[in-house]
Structures are given as structure tokens and as C-alpha cells.
Amino acid sequence: MTTVWGYDDFDAHEAVHFVTDEASGLRAVIALHSTHLGPAAGGTRFWHYAKDEAAVTDALRLSRGMSYKNAMAGLPLGGGKTVILADEAKTKTPEMLAAFGRAVNRLGGAYVTAEDVGMSVEDMIAISHHTDFVAGLPVEEGAQVGGDPGPHTALGVFLGLKAAVKRKLGKDTLDGLHIAIQGAGSVASHLARHAVEEGARLSIADVNTARVEALSSETGATIVAPADILFLEADVVSPCALGAILNEDTIAKLNTPIIAGAANNQLAHKEDGQRLDARGILYAPDYVINAGGIINVSTEYLKDGGPELVRQRIEGIPGRLDQIWEESEASGRDPAAVADAMAKRLIGRA
Ligand code: NAD
Secondary structure, three states, X not given: OOOHHHOOOOOOOOEEEEEEEOOOXXXXXXXXXXXXXXXXXXXXXXXXXXXXXXXXXXXXXXXXXXXXXXXXXXXXXXXXXXXXEOOOOOOOOHHHHHHHHHHXXXXXXOEEEOEOOOOOHHHHHHHHOOOOOEOOOOOOOOOOOOOOOHHHHHHHHXXXXXXXXXXXXXXXXXXXXXXXXXXXOHHXXXXXXXXXXXXXXXXXXXXXXXXXXXXXXXXXXXXXXXOOHHXXXXXEEEEOOOOOOEOHHHHHHOEXXXXXXXXXXXXXXXXXXXXHHHOOOXXXXXXXXXXXXXXXXXXXXXXXXXXXXXXXXXXXXXXXXXXXXXXXHHHOOOHHHHXXXXXXXXXXXX
16 A cells, blocks of 8 residues: 555655545545645645545655745745545535634644635635635735735736747837737736737737627637647737647647647646757746746735735746746756756755
């Protein structure tokens, strides 16, 4: 039998809590990867897993990702993540959320939760009745920071994308450039607005027809089939939908000098960072460029500043990317590998 220490994704996680509440049917894994820089922060995913082992793997992998993301964003937060094991029908009850809130509370602030896939602002409000260690709540009356992280993520991606354009194409604006955006959801829509405002020409794709049509009529973007968007001849391809879209097959077919988008875990495997590099494609490591949302969540939770601090921290994203690309050029290692190494140094695990 494999213990948690035997999992491939176990990476000296400080603690992994297995939570059970028989009365409500709650089963959850709360993984605390690192509290080196502060409380382990990271959202809760509500998902049906075919096997319990897959839930543990997800919690281990995602919590490590949060340590890296928070460290690279310069936040005083460690990395953690919860997965709640949903049944096939994804039944979510108030009792379950209450039991989860109590479980988070028992950790005494070592872990701070927020939304992730399958969890809404309403769920966070329900959890907040049982613990203070929760963020991603609506902006309180009188407060200035909080609410939907999407626009903040999009601003960081926009600024990071511009830094990539400057570096690779030597251009200061997106005026006249062709940007292909995969997805027409929350982040993609805000990103599209920023890019169009600067004169970019957009192509967009989404499996959700209503969304893609609405965004197209608002921004004048050309609608493209989801199967084609990544492979368009474009100045930038911006993945803002799914993870693991960059692999040996797709990288060989790319027709762009730059990949800069919001999606988490864009590289299917570590080697895909090297594959992009070998093709001369500049890659903006996902957890660095997409940190705008967690920056907003962090400032909301820690109450350590207002909208100016959020903006200032988001404006730090291009500089961090430049640092990564510089080091990548100097060392010959690909940007994703450089970012991982930097993040490890920051959390004291070099
Ligand atoms: P969202 O759910 O609002 O949008 C995602 C969109 O992708 C949806 O419209 C969906 O229909 C579309 N999509 C799904 N499969 C697709 C496919 N095969 N081809 C094209 N489109 C497809 O999500 P979001 O909040 O905009 O997040 C987008 C990505 O950015 C996700 O990977 C998310 O994990 C990541 N991210 C988001 C935030 C944030 O603040 N929202 C922060 C960091 C990272």
C-alpha cells in the first residue's frame, strides 16, 4: 500500500490532512506544501475523482503550484490547496460546506482557502460562517479590495504579454499585432478588451458558442474553431482556457513566436518547456504571468493595502518575467525551469 510519502507528487509537503465528516458526507484532502513565507494559501477544488488516489495527487500537485505562484508574486503567503471529493452527481450541501469550514478553522490559520474549480463566491460565504481563514469573498461595504479575481488576472496577463512582445518583437505596443486567444471566459474577455484598446487584432475560440459570439461582437475579434486557435499564424498565442495544451504534438504545430496566457499548467510535461525553447518560442511561465488574481485575494485577506498596492504588485509581473527570461538566456535553461528554480529558492528549498 502506498502512503502519502510514496506519491510521485509528494514534495516534502509540510502536512496533508485527510478530512472526513460522516454526517454530511464530506471527504477532503487539505495539502499544505509550504508555510515558509506565510500561511499556506490556495483555493478549494470540488471535483469528482474516479479514484481517491487521483484526488490526493491533485492536492499535492496543486498545493506545490500555489507555493511557487505565491512566492514568485512576492506575496507573504505559502502554498496550499484543498480538493473535496465530490460524488458523481457533484452533490454539494450546506452541511458539507459547514463541515469543511470547521475543518479549515481547526487548522488555526495555517491554511487559507478561496475559490477554485467547482466552488463559487456563495460557497466561500457559506464557509466564512465557520472560519475566518477564507478569502475570495465579495468586496465588503467600506472595503476596497476583494471580489472577482478575473479582471486582476487579466491585467497581469496583459502586462506580461506586452513584456514578451517587447522582448521578442522589440515593440512597445500591441498596435497592429495579431493575438490569438484560446477561451472567451472571464480572464480572456478582460484580456481581449485591454488588447483591443491598444489596437491589437484578435482571433478567439471557445467551445461555448454564446460566449465567443458575445466577445466577438464586443471586440471585433474573428471567431476561429477551437481546434485551430493554437496553431494560427499570430504574434502571440494566449492560452486562457485549459491546462496541458502544450505538448510534443501541439508545440510542433505552433506558428507563433510567443506563448503568454492565463491558463494554469499549460505545459503537459516539464520537457515541453525545453521544446518551446528549442523552437525559439518565448514562453511566459503560467504561474508567474497569471498571479494577478491571487495578488488581489492576498491583499483582501491580509488587509495589507488597497487597490493601489494590488495594482503595484500586478505591475511587478513583467519585471519578474524579464528576470526569468534574462536568466534563461544566460543559463541556456528554458524559462519554465528557471521559474521553478527561482520559486524553490524563495521558499527555502533550493
Ligand atoms: P472561465 O471558466 O471563465 O473561462 C474558461 C473558458 O474556456 C470557458 O468559456 C470555456 O468554455 C472555455 N473552454 C473550455 N474548453 C475549451 C476548449 N477546448 N477550447 C476553447 N475554449 C475552451 O475561466 P477563467 O476564470 O477565465 O480562467 C481561464 C484560465 O485561467 C483557467 O485555466 C484558469 O485556471 C486560469 N486562471 C484563472 C484565474 C482567475 O482569476 N480567474 C487565475 C489564474 C489562472
